[in-house]
Amino acid sequence: MQESSIALTDFISTQVLEPWKGIKKVAREELFTSGHRTCQGCESALVMRLMIKAAGPRTIVLGATGCMYVANTTYYSTPWVVPWMHTQLGSAGSAATGTAAALTALMRKGKMEKEPINVIAFCGDGGGADMGLSAISAALQHTQYNLLIFLYDNESYANTDIQVSGLSPYGANSTFSPPGKVHRIMHKRWKKNTAAMLAAGHPDCKYVATVAAGNAVDTLNKVRRALSIGGPTFIHSLDPCPKGWDYDPKYSHELGELAVETGIWPLFEVEEGKLKMYGKSKHIASGAIKRKPVKEYLLRQGRFAHFTDEDIAYFQGKIDAMWENWLLPGVIPFRAA
Amino acid sequence: MWVDTAQEALDTALIAYRVAEDKRVFLPCAISCDGAFLTHSQSLVNVPTQEMVDSFLPRYDRAEKQLHPDNPITIAPQANEDWVMEIRKQSDMAARRARGVITEAYEDFNAKFGRDVEPFIERYMMEDAEVALVGMGTLAMPVKVAVRKLREQGKKVGFVRVRWFRPFPTPELQDALSRVKAVGVIDRDYSFGSTYFSGVLSNELRSALYPVANRPKILSFIAGLGGREVNTDNVIDVANRLFKAASGGDIDDRDTYWLGVRE
Ligand SMILES: Cc1ncc(C[n+]2csc(CCOP(=O)(O)OP(=O)(O)O)c2C)c(N)n1
Numbered sequence: 001m002q003e004s005s006i007a008l009t010d011f012i013s014t015q016v017l018e019p020w021k022g023i024k025k026v027a028r029e030e031l032f033t034s035g036h037r038t039c040q041g042c043e044s045a046l047v048m049r050l051m052i053k054a055a056g057p058r059t060i061v062l063g064a065t066g067c068m069y070v071a072n073t074t075y076y077s078t079p080w081v082v083p084w085m086h087t088q089l090g091s092a093g094s095a096a097t098g099t100a101a102a103l104t105a106l107m108r109k110g111k112m113e114k115e116p117i118n119v120i121a122f123c124g125d126g127g128g129a130d131m132g133l134s135a136i137s138a139a140l141q142h143t144q145y146n147l148l149i150f151l152y153d154n155e156s157y158a159n160t161d162i163q164v165s166g167l168s169p170y171g172a173n174s175t176f177s178p179p180g181k182v183h184r185i186m187h188k189r190w191k192k193n194t195a196a197m198l199a200a201g202h203p204d205c206k207y208v209a210t211v212a213a214g215n216a217v218d219t220l221n222k223v224r225r226a227l228s229i230g231g232p233t234f235i236h237s238l239d240p241c242p243k244g245w246d247y248d249p250k251y252s253h254e255l256g257e258l259a260v261e262t263g264i265w266p267l268f269e270v271e272e273g274k275l276k277m278y279g280k281s282k283h284i285a286s287g288a289i290k291r292k293p294v295k296e297y298l299l300r301q302g303r304f305a306h307f308t309d310e311d312i313a314y315f316q317g318k319i320d321a322m323w324e325n326w327l328l329p330g331v332i333p334f335r336a337a
Numbered sequence: 338m339w340v341d342t343a344q345e346a347l348d349t350a351l352i353a354y355r356v357a358e359d360k361r362v363f364l365p366c367a368i369s370c371d372g373a374f375l376t377h378s379q380s381l382v383n384v385p386t387q388e389m390v391d392s393f394l395p396r397y398d399r400a401e402k403q404l405h406p407d408n409p410i411t412i413a414p415q416a417n418e419d420w421v422m423e424i425r426k427q428s429d430m431a432a433r434r435a436r437g438v439i440t441e442a443y444e445d446f447n448a449k450f451g452r453d454v455e456p457f458i459e460r461y462m463m464e465d466a467e468v469a470l471v472g473m474g475t476l477a478m479p480v481k482v483a484v485r486k487l488r489e490q491g492k493k494v495g496f497v498r499v500r501w502f503r504p505f506p507t508p509e510l511q512d513a514l515s516r517v518k519a520v521g522v523i524d525r526d527y528s529f530g531s532t533y534f535s536g537v538l539s540n541e542l543r544s545a546l547y548p549v550a551n552r553p554k555i556l557s558f559i560a561g562l563g564g565r566e567v568n569t570d571n572v573i574d575v576a577n578r579l580f581k582a583a584s585g586g587d588i589d590d591r592d593t594y595w596l597g598v599r600e
């Protein structure tokens with residue numbers, strides 16, 4: 001009995017990945033290289049590159065169906081330098097849990113050398129926040145395993161040609177919600193507050209963060225923090241997608257930044273129950289800087305081209321409420337009655 | 338594969354792993370046990386020792402596919418329709434190789450476990466049979482009883498039980514059934530709208546026997562759906578129709594007959 005518990009702590013240790021202080025300190029090694037065929041300006045592809053750069057070579061990556069599967073790992077080509085495996089759309093959570101459990105079992109039985117190996121499962125907004133939400137929730141309860149669920153959010157089912165997902169923004173034009181003469185706004189659901197929901201709903205999960213790849217060093221360090229702290233963790237990244245959002249590919253970063261500056265995409269982390277806003281979101285929350293009008297973000301994208309002043313005002317009102325009325329501004333909407 | 342007894346279910350599980358995990362095959366294998374008749378009845382089973390099983394069944398080893406940083410491979414990349422033919426051809430080659438691997442597995446199984454099992458089919462009183470019944474799974478129980486009863490009356494009837502449905506034992510069935518005059522297939526399944534509205538085994542058999550020089554008449558029967566009992570009277574009924582067909586009697590072999598349906 002005693003022996004096995006000693007062994008247990010031994011092999012569930014994590015890699016110690018110190019934060020990189022500044023861009024010059026970032027590892028040069030690329031673990032996501034050529035061999036993919038994503039669209040020009042695809043932010044998600046860059047996010048993959050950052051994610052695995054941060055994690056380092058002793059990592060296993062599992063990827064759910066979606067653009068980051070189909071456009072990256074086409075038969076006979078792969079950009080992944082680390083071991084990589086596909087998993088079904090909706091099963092990032094179960095694939096991560098299964099892989100982490102298998103590594104633990106193999107190491108316990110002495111069939112694999114004991115070593116902390118990072119397990120990351122990524123999923124899109126469709127595969128993660130819609131179809132795979134229950135499996136992610138289950139993964140976040142398995143505190144005995146070290147795994148990171150990384151949700152890359154391009155705000156649509158992009159790979160199958162831009163259908164609405166539970167994370168598509170209000171009113172966006174998609175193949176499922178084309179604006180027409182009679183009904184201008186076809187998609188009326190408000191985007192799910194996914195990262196905060198998972199953080200609030202899984203109090204034993206030690207780390208949840210939101211990122212935007214425009215803040216590259218922050219993004220890298222959030223991944224490194226999640227993997228170092230261990231247990232099941234979750235990171236949600238907002239990824240501008242030129243094809244689905246309809247803008248010139250060179251503006252991907254700019255749009256990501258605007259999403260933060262308008263307050264639409266709050267950057268925060270919840271570490272062991274403590275919420276920290278960071279980047280520009282921190283200054284928005286403290287009142288040090290003012291949010292830019294959402295119009296500046298919306299009207300840069302073809303998917304909102306049909307918006308009237310009234311639609312923009314509605315959108316702005318929802319974002320204002322998020323920062324002015326929510327219990328924890330930008331994060332937790334409800335308050336005690 | 339379809340199995341007939343609890344013992345065969347156990348034996349076949351060992352054989353199925355051996356075949357499915359063989360690198361020359363590497364295809365999934367499914368074993369079908371008739372629900373209730375087999376799965377919910379008691380019978381004595383000879384359980385082999387771990388050592389015996391280990392000597393027959395190599396360790397599951399997919400080392401080359403292990404997900405590990407020292408083995409940085411990409412598993413299950415996205416293959417589009419452009420690759421379907423090449424990938425299907427690989428499965429085809431594996432399915433063809435399976436025949437040899439199955440034969441090998443039974444030879445080794447028979448030697449190590451002291452059995453004498455024919456790999457793909459079981460032949461029961463077929464040496465001098467003039468008509469034959471064909472079926473799968475637990476159907477063997479009532480059929481064998483009926484065959485013995487009919488033999489007591491001097492009627493030359495035999496039974497062939499198909500063990501492996503895939504790969505379909507075409508040469509074995511051609512060999513076993515080309516010498517009889519009439520074959521009665523009892524399917525415990527039904528294939529909607531298929532040729533003559535038969536079950537799957539009947540039509541597979543029809544095409545397997547098509548090139549045979551002395552092709553027997555093939556009568557198709559459906560029975561025992563949903564676990565309904567197939568009794569010896571049903572089987573004797575089938576055999577009598579076969580004898581009639583064998584002697585040139587007026588019996589339509591382009592139809593399918595249902596046994597034991599409540600009207
Ligand atoms: C169970 C299942 N349903 C549907 C599909 C078809 N499909 C493949 S990729 C995809 C889009 C997934 O969207 P998301 O998870 O947001 O990833 P993205 O393509 O946007 O990167 C869909 C619907 C599938 N592969 N599996």
Ligand code: SF4
Nearest residue numbers: 038039042067241243
């Ligand atoms: S559709 Fe969007 S997410 Fe998909 S490859 Fe293109 S830019 Fe990237």
Ligand SMILES: [Mg+2]
Nearest residue numbers: 124125156158
């Ligand atoms: Mg998506």
